[in-house]
Structure formats: C-alpha cells, structure tokens
Amino acid sequence: MIKPRCGRDFPIIYPFLILKDTPFFPALIDEVIDVASSIRRTAFRAAFPKTIPILTGFLFLGMAYGILMRTKGFHPLYPTVMAMTIFGGSLEYVAVEMLLSSFAPVATLLMALMIQARHLFYGIAMLDKYRGLGWKTPLLIFWMCDESFSINCTAEVPDEVDRGWFYLWVSLLNWCYWVAGATIGAQVGAVLPFDTEGLDFVMTAMLAVIFLDAWLKEKQHWSSVIGLCGSLACLLIFGADGFMLPTMACILLALTVLRGLIERAEGKAGDAV
Amino acid sequence: MSPMPFPQQVIVILLCIAATMSTRFLPFLIFTSKKPTPPFVQYLGRALPSAIFGMLVVYCLRNVEVLSGSHGLPEAIALAATFLLHLWKRQMLLSIAGGTAVYMLLVQLVF
Structure with a gap:
C-alpha cells in the first residue's frame, strides 16, 4: 500500500488515492498501486545482491564494534545510537577512544574531520547521480559511507530499474546491516559458532574487486x-x-x-x- | 566506563556526527543544481572515482605489517586470488567470497 508522500511516486499516485475511497475504478487503482510498489520491488531485487558482501562485512565489523564498546563498559545503547547517527566505521572506533580519554572538543572535532575528509571526494563524484532525486537525496547523502558510495558510484543500474530507489535500497540496507551488527554485538556478544578470524577481509576484497572492475572498464x-x-x-x-x-x-x-x-x-x- | 560525564559524552558524539555529516553534505551544498557546476569540478567528478577506489584499497590494507609478522603474505595471496578469480569468472560475489575464504584459511591455518 502506498501512502501519499513527496517525491517521484507522489504526482502519479495521489489522485488515485483520493479516488480509492470512492467507488470509481477500484481495479485501475489497484493496478496503479501495484506499479508503484513494483518499482520499489524491482529496485530492491537489483540492489540487494550488490550488498551481500557488505551484509557479511558490516554484520561482522559492527558486532566487533558493539562487543568492543561493551567490554569498555558502555551501556549497550551506545553502539546502536552511534552506529545509527555517525554511521562511519573508522570514526566510531576512534570515538570509543575519545570517550575514554579526557574531554577535548576541539581536538575531537579536528580528528573527526580528518578521518572523514574523504567523504568530500565522494560528494564531488556523486553530485550528478544523487542530485534531483527529491526527498531521497538528503537520505542518500546521510547514508553515504565508503561502501554505499563505492557500490552506487560503479553500479550500472539497468534501464528498467528506478535509479533513485536502487541507490536508496543499497544505502538503507547497508545502514541496517551496520546498525544490526553493532546492536547484536552490544546485546548478545559473540554469537557466530565458527572461527571468524580474517572475515573482515571481505571489505578489502570488495573494494579490490570494485577497483579492478573500474580498471577493466x-x-x-x-x-x-x-x-x-x-x-x-x-x-x-x-x-x-x-x-x-x-x-x-x-x-x-x-x-x-x-x-x-x-x-x-x-x-x-x-x-x- | 568512560570517566567523562554524560553531557560531555553527548558533545563528543555530536561532534563526530557533525564532522561526518558536514563532509558528506558540503559538496552538495556548495555545488547546488541552481548554478551550473564548474567544469573543473565536473572533471573531478569523472576522474576521482578510480583514484578513490585505489585509495580505499590501500586504506583497507594500511595496518598490514610488511616488515614483521607474516610480512603481508596472507593479504597478498588473498588479493591475488581475488583478482584472478575475478578476471576468470567476472562474478563480483564469487571473487569476494573466494578471496575472503582464501584469506581466512591462510590466517587461521597457515600463518
């Protein structure tokens, strides 16, 4: 079911939603709603496979981060909230150290800016791709971590797939993986029944493949x-x-x-x- | 537990959020769609991605000790496996899974 909201779906869907409570053309209305949700479904089907390496990497690294914060004595909500709001792996690890040392706001800000400065490049590279997507644009920028940037920058979105929704799914899924990982790590601790040493290489392997792919193209x-x-x-x-x-x-x-x-x-x- | 009082912790976290979001949003705030993007920035937008991917690969491997421990051999072998697998099959997920599996076997069983 589609609720009226701003953005791409809005102009097409809205009049039909008003009609929905009237006896006119119920079948036609259902069809239009189907089309709108199928746009999202098609985009999801295209986006999800691209995020599988990140599902592995983020769950693992996020859990490691959640466990680390617990062992340092923080309340389990800390990793979850920080994963949701900062959403930048390397800075979050450094932030643990910052929280454990004495309060130095200027140094904290400068350090954080230095660690995150690479995002400036991502923004410049994604100007054309992320602009003009309505309400999705600010969300895409908010969720633009290394991995979401790398996938969205290189993905060749098929013609039949809505570009905005594809980017949004990739970004949203990655964010969910990271938050879920941090939360599981904080609440449950180590749950994986096998030896995970070296699993973090999945992020390196993914970026290496993206680099190679870009090189070949x-x-x-x-x-x-x-x-x-x-x-x-x-x-x-x-x-x-x-x-x-x-x-x-x-x-x-x-x-x-x-x-x-x-x-x-x-x-x-x-x-x- | 952190020696910091709670309000200071909140400030530290807020500063981290502010730093992250300012670096993510700044390019979009400077180069709005209302004004045409300068040609040099457009050129950077085209030329940067490949350079960034090179940089990110090195960034992932920044803590590898080449002079001590396993001398970065597991990383080198696993990267080579990833590349070869990708050149052979061109299946992104397969290359990533294969390379990661090689690396895990190497660090858990060999080195």
Missing part, C-alpha cells in the same frame, strides 16, 4: 594509478594514522596537473569514464 588508467601510487607513497611517508589527508592532497594535485592529459586520453577513446 575505464579508457585510461591515470586516475587509478594516481590513487594507488599516491596513497602507497603517502602511507610509507606519513604512516597508517595520518596518510589520508596527504593522499587526498596528492590526488587532487596530480589530477589538476594532469587534467589536459587525462581529458585528452578520455576524449580520444570515446566517452568520459
């Missing part, structure tokens, strides 16, 4: 090489805790300097990647 490899080499070089120079900001600066600089070259390589081979 793109017409020039400048960006990929810049991203990979730039971050490796910065990791060697600055170490694991502080290499992301220098990496982002490197990438931005290299892309700016090589713009002419990259755009020519793109143009020569056809459409932009």
Whole structure:
C-alpha cells in the first residue's frame, strides 16, 4: 500500500488515492498501486545482491564494534545510537577512544574531520547521480559511507530499474546491516559458532574487486594509478594514522596537473569514464 | 566506563556526527543544481572515482605489517586470488567470497 508522500511516486499516485475511497475504478487503482510498489520491488531485487558482501562485512565489523564498546563498559545503547547517527566505521572506533580519554572538543572535532575528509571526494563524484532525486537525496547523502558510495558510484543500474530507489535500497540496507551488527554485538556478544578470524577481509576484497572492475572498464588508467601510487607513497611517508589527508592532497594535485592529459586520453577513446 | 560525564559524552558524539555529516553534505551544498557546476569540478567528478577506489584499497590494507609478522603474505595471496578469480569468472560475489575464504584459511591455518 502506498501512502501519499513527496517525491517521484507522489504526482502519479495521489489522485488515485483520493479516488480509492470512492467507488470509481477500484481495479485501475489497484493496478496503479501495484506499479508503484513494483518499482520499489524491482529496485530492491537489483540492489540487494550488490550488498551481500557488505551484509557479511558490516554484520561482522559492527558486532566487533558493539562487543568492543561493551567490554569498555558502555551501556549497550551506545553502539546502536552511534552506529545509527555517525554511521562511519573508522570514526566510531576512534570515538570509543575519545570517550575514554579526557574531554577535548576541539581536538575531537579536528580528528573527526580528518578521518572523514574523504567523504568530500565522494560528494564531488556523486553530485550528478544523487542530485534531483527529491526527498531521497538528503537520505542518500546521510547514508553515504565508503561502501554505499563505492557500490552506487560503479553500479550500472539497468534501464528498467528506478535509479533513485536502487541507490536508496543499497544505502538503507547497508545502514541496517551496520546498525544490526553493532546492536547484536552490544546485546548478545559473540554469537557466530565458527572461527571468524580474517572475515573482515571481505571489505578489502570488495573494494579490490570494485577497483579492478573500474580498471577493466575505464579508457585510461591515470586516475587509478594516481590513487594507488599516491596513497602507497603517502602511507610509507606519513604512516597508517595520518596518510589520508596527504593522499587526498596528492590526488587532487596530480589530477589538476594532469587534467589536459587525462581529458585528452578520455576524449580520444570515446566517452568520459 | 568512560570517566567523562554524560553531557560531555553527548558533545563528543555530536561532534563526530557533525564532522561526518558536514563532509558528506558540503559538496552538495556548495555545488547546488541552481548554478551550473564548474567544469573543473565536473572533471573531478569523472576522474576521482578510480583514484578513490585505489585509495580505499590501500586504506583497507594500511595496518598490514610488511616488515614483521607474516610480512603481508596472507593479504597478498588473498588479493591475488581475488583478482584472478575475478578476471576468470567476472562474478563480483564469487571473487569476494573466494578471496575472503582464501584469506581466512591462510590466517587461521597457515600463518
């Protein structure tokens, strides 16, 4: 059943919903409602398989996070609420340390901004894809974690699937996985009956496959090489805790300097990647 | 339990939320659909994704110790398995599951 709300469904559905309480055309009304919910269903069927690796990874990592917060003595609601609102794995782990040390709001904010700065890049890359989707846009931005960004940025949404709903399902499902993982970890503790050591590699494997897939599809490899080499070089120079900001600066600089070259390589081979 | 009083804990969490959401929302607030996006930003939007994926792979592997422990061998072997599987079958889920399985076997049984 569709309730009237703003966004894509609204203009088509609304008049029929008014008609629904009248004796006119009940069969036609049912059909229209079916179409609207089938848009969502088709999008869900396309989106869910893409999120299966994240289902595994987020349940596991979320549980580890929930268990960690419990062992540090926090109330079990903390991981759930923080997973729902911050929704950024690495920062949430760091936030545990912040909560356990002395109160330093400025340092906290700067640290959090540094850890999350990479989202600025995601936003720039998703400007065209996420804009103009009505009420879905702010939700998609709110839920734009590394994994949702990676999937939505690379997914080739089939023509018969509604793009907005596809993005929304991917983002919503990922958010649910993470919140569910953190909650299970906090409430139940370790529940998996087998040895899970190494299961967190599922996130690395997924990003590696997405990287490889993008590599196979793109017409020039400048960006990929810049991203990979730039971050490796910065990791060697600055170490694991502080290499992301220098990496982002490197990438931005290299892309700016090589713009002419990259755009020519793109143009020569056809459409932009 | 945290030595921090509850209101301060709330502030820390709120700051983390604010930092996350400002970085997620800022590009969309600066480049609204009312004004045309500058060509350079459009170019960045096209060129950035591949660079970001390279960066995220390194980010996932940032804590691997190459000089000590297992020298990053499990990671290297599992990544190679993931890549080969993907080049062979082009089935994303299969490549991810296969690579993860190889890694779990390696860290649990071999290294």
